[in-house]
Amino acid sequence: xxxxxxxxxxxxxxxxxxxxxxxxxxxxxxxxxxxxxxxxxxxxxxxxxx
Amino acid sequence: xxxxxxxxxxxxxxxxxxxxxxxxxxxxxxxxxxxxxxxxxxxxxxxxxxxxxxxxxxxxxxxxxxxxxxxxxxxxxxxxxxxxxxxxxxxxxxxxxxxxxxxxxxxxxxxxxxxxxxxxxxxxxxxxxxxxxxxxxxxxxxxxxxxxxxxxxxxxxxxxxxxxxxxxxxxxxxxxxxxxxxxxxxxxxxxxxxxxxxxxxxxxxxxxxxxxxxxxxxxxxxxxxxxxxxxxxxxxxxxxxxxxxxxxxxxxxxxxxxxxxxxxxxxxxxxxxxxxxxxxxxxxxxxxxxxxxxxxxxxxxxxxxxxxxxxxxxxxxxxxxxxxxxxxxxxxxxxxxxxxxxxxxxxxxxxxxxxxxxxxxxxxxxxxxxxxxxxxxxxxxxxxxxxxxxxxxxxxxxxxxxxxxxxxxxxxxxxxxxxxxxxxxxxxxxxxxxxxxxxxxxxxxxxxxxxxxxxxxxxxxxxxxxxxxxxxxxxxxxxxxxxxxxxxxxxxxxxxxxxxxxxxxxxxxxxxxxxxxxxxxxxxxxxxxxxxxxxxxxxxxxxxxxxxxxxxxxxxxxxxxxxxxxxxxxxxxxxxxxxxxxxxxxxxxxxxxxxxxxxxxxxxxxxxxxxx
Numbered sequence: 001x002x003x004x005x006x007x008x009x010x011x012x013x014x015x016x017x018x019x020x021x022x023x024x025x026x027x028x029x030x031x032x033x034x035x036x037x038x039x040x041x042x043x044x045x046x047x048x049x050x
Numbered sequence: 051x052x053x054x055x056x057x058x059x060x061x062x063x064x065x066x067x068x069x070x071x072x073x074x075x076x077x078x079x080x081x082x083x084x085x086x087x088x089x090x091x092x093x094x095x096x097x098x099x100x101x102x103x104x105x106x107x108x109x110x111x112x113x114x115x116x117x118x119x120x121x122x123x124x125x126x127x128x129x130x131x132x133x134x135x136x137x138x139x140x141x142x143x144x145x146x147x148x149x150x151x152x153x154x155x156x157x158x159x160x161x162x163x164x165x166x167x168x169x170x171x172x173x174x175x176x177x178x179x180x181x182x183x184x185x186x187x188x189x190x191x192x193x194x195x196x197x198x199x200x201x202x203x204x205x206x207x208x209x210x211x212x213x214x215x216x217x218x219x220x221x222x223x224x225x226x227x228x229x230x231x232x233x234x235x236x237x238x239x240x241x242x243x244x245x246x247x248x249x250x251x252x253x254x255x256x257x258x259x260x261x262x263x264x265x266x267x268x269x270x271x272x273x274x275x276x277x278x279x280x281x282x283x284x285x286x287x288x289x290x291x292x293x294x295x296x297x298x299x300x301x302x303x304x305x306x307x308x309x310x311x312x313x314x315x316x317x318x319x320x321x322x323x324x325x326x327x328x329x330x331x332x333x334x335x336x337x338x339x340x341x342x343x344x345x346x347x348x349x350x351x352x353x354x355x356x357x358x359x360x361x362x363x364x365x366x367x368x369x370x371x372x373x374x375x376x377x378x379x380x381x382x383x384x385x386x387x388x389x390x391x392x393x394x395x396x397x398x399x400x401x402x403x404x405x406x407x408x409x410x411x412x413x414x415x416x417x418x419x420x421x422x423x424x425x426x427x428x429x430x431x432x433x434x435x436x437x438x439x440x441x442x443x444x445x446x447x448x449x450x451x452x453x454x455x456x457x458x459x460x461x462x463x464x465x466x467x468x469x470x471x472x473x474x475x476x477x478x479x480x481x482x483x484x485x486x487x488x489x490x491x492x493x494x495x496x497x498x499x500x501x502x503x504x505x506x507x508x509x510x511x512x513x514x515x516x517x518x519x520x521x522x523x524x525x526x527x528x529x530x531x532x533x534x535x536x537x538x539x540x541x542x543x544x545x546x547x548x549x550x551x552x553x554x555x556x557x558x559x560x561x562x563x564x565x566x567x568x569x570x571x572x573x574x575x576x577x578x579x580x581x582x583x584x585x586x587x588x589x590x591x592x593x594x595x596x597x598x599x600x601x602x603x604x605x606x607x608x609x610x611x612x613x614x615x616x617x618x619x620x621x622x623x624x625x626x627x628x629x630x631x632x633x634x635x636x637x638x639x640x641x642x643x644x645x646x647x648x649x650x651x652x653x654x655x656x657x658x659x660x661x662x
Contacts, residue, residue, distance in 0.1 A: 003173065004153075004154060004156070004157065007120075007156070008120065011120045015121075015124065017124065020124065020127060023127055023131070024127075027127075027145060027149065028149065031145050031146060031148070031149035032149060
């Protein structure tokens with residue numbers, strides 16, 4: 001997890017997109033809850049563009 | 051130096067192994083797992099590539115992945131943020147997948163690789179190439195050109211949906227990009243969805259349907275849906291689409307513009323309107339591609355063009371690009387879709403990241419005829435067929451070719467399994483179903499009784515390269531079936547006034563040339579030129595067929611039924627043979643007559659695979 005966070009930080013530095021950070025932290029917190037409370041995460045998209 | 055390239059987690063997972071710049075092996079995971087467009091980790095494809103090279107994962111220097119997950123995540127966040135509060139439904143679906151899996155692709159890949167080679171620090175050996183860089187590398191590095199303009203077009207990668215680059219020697223630099231959400235691939239896919247076909251596999255059907263229609267909606271598309279500039283750059287009016295924020299492709303405004311909701315494939319038949327829509331989006335796509343290509347030729351001064359990305363599988367547009375003549379030469383990566391990204395990622399790592407030189411092989415490209423998949427020895431074939439309960443006779447090479455040519459000339463449908471499997475969506479004489487193109491009923495027979503697919507879908511011809519110009523209006527190699535060109539004028543049969551007046555699919559039953567089974571309603575054909583250097587046995591078969599009939603052309607369609615991945619092993623081929631109305635199966639030097647097989651081994655195959 002630490003190496004992931006370090007990499008994400010350097011990604012934001014290279015892309016100069018620090019403003020993504022608050023959104024990212026919120027998503028990790030709330031998204032983590034969503035993930036923990038459900039079984040599988042499969043997106044029912046017509047086409048997997050994300 | 052060995053580099054393993056991977057594509058995975060979206061669709062068409064694949065692995066490719068590059069050894070000192072030479073492509074040793076490449077294969078799509080779906081062929082092994084028998085799951086069409088399999089998006090999982092390509093474990094079996096990796097195992098095959100390593101076995102082909104006679105090596106193990108420990109001996110691989112780098113593993114290169116075909117796109118950059120963080121950049122994709124950035125696009126996702128920025129898209130939802132800019133569209134909020136619209137798009138919440140889509141956001142709610144996408145975020146858990148990302149938080150759970152996709153953000154951690156590096157760790158996931160590392161874990162999977164560690165299972166096979168536990169002593170290696172895989173995260174230190176993993177490299178990531180951008181999606182369009184991977185496509186561009188797969189188009190340029192294996193091409194026979196020292197320099198070329200490289201154009202890639204697809205649905206979307208990270209941000210880019212269209213990109214242009216300049217390749218020279220070992221260097222490949224992307225110089226122009228069009229970004230999400232403006233995408234030719236997604237525009238074509240929106241119409242695929244609207245006409246009731248599956249996105250990401252039904253695009254071929256839309257392209258095949260187009261010649262039955264009139265492009266009467268093309269101007270509507272250009273006036274409302276897309277703002278197309280003279281240089282080929284474009285913007286899509288997002289109010290007509292739903293893919294940014296919703297779970298479908300098109301919006302209510304799109305449906306209102308074209309006068310109806312999307313076709314429900316299980317309830318509604320295909321009508322002339324759908325054929326006209328197909329013709330219209332095909333015409334618009336060709337216009338976009340031609341404008342892009344002409345402007346890039348003018349501004350770059352390059353003479354050679356390389357294409358890749360899903361839109362490069364639109365071989366009708368490729369044919370128009372070639373005939374347009376803006377570039378002198380054209381080379382299209384046969385695995386132009388995401389599977390080819392695995393190869394591109396490996397080549398980017400080798401030439402781009404490691405700075406290794408590129409060696410050209412004269413006029414030949416580096417794809418070795420796209421025969422980069424598994425092959426089976428004669429001994430292995432016999433053991434596998436025996437194990438499957440097949441009854442066969444083993445002949446010498448000449449006798450096999452003679453018997454196959456006789457069967458095709460007698461109007462039989464033949465399964466042809468030889469040598470290494472092809473990489474990419476086209477069967478090129480390694481895993482093919484063959485038939486006589488002179489037969490007026492062959493298209494219908496193969497579609498309905500062998501492939502179990504819609505009767506409007508055309509078949510493609512294989513033709514001896516040396517006889518190409520006698521039969522088709524094309525004078526360039528097309529070894530990968532990536533170019534559509536017209537049947538020669540003198541081979542055509544003019545339609546009577548009554549026949550001309552027929553609409554849509556009724557036109558299909560009219561004999562339009564000496565080789566009606568591969569002549570589409572607009573006299574076009576998707577051509578594979580067969581070369582002795584890359585596939586001597588298939589070349590010899592075509593020569594034998596020509597000696598019997600005077601015709602150097604054979605129908606070549608992929609060895610599968612609708613919705614099934616192309617066969618990989620002799621057992622897959624035998625199963626498909628027993629589940630369809632194929633008359634003869636040829637595997638290596640083994641000949642299998644349907645009438646000689648145990649009827650108890652016949653299986654119902656028609657409903658076995660999900661429709662695409």
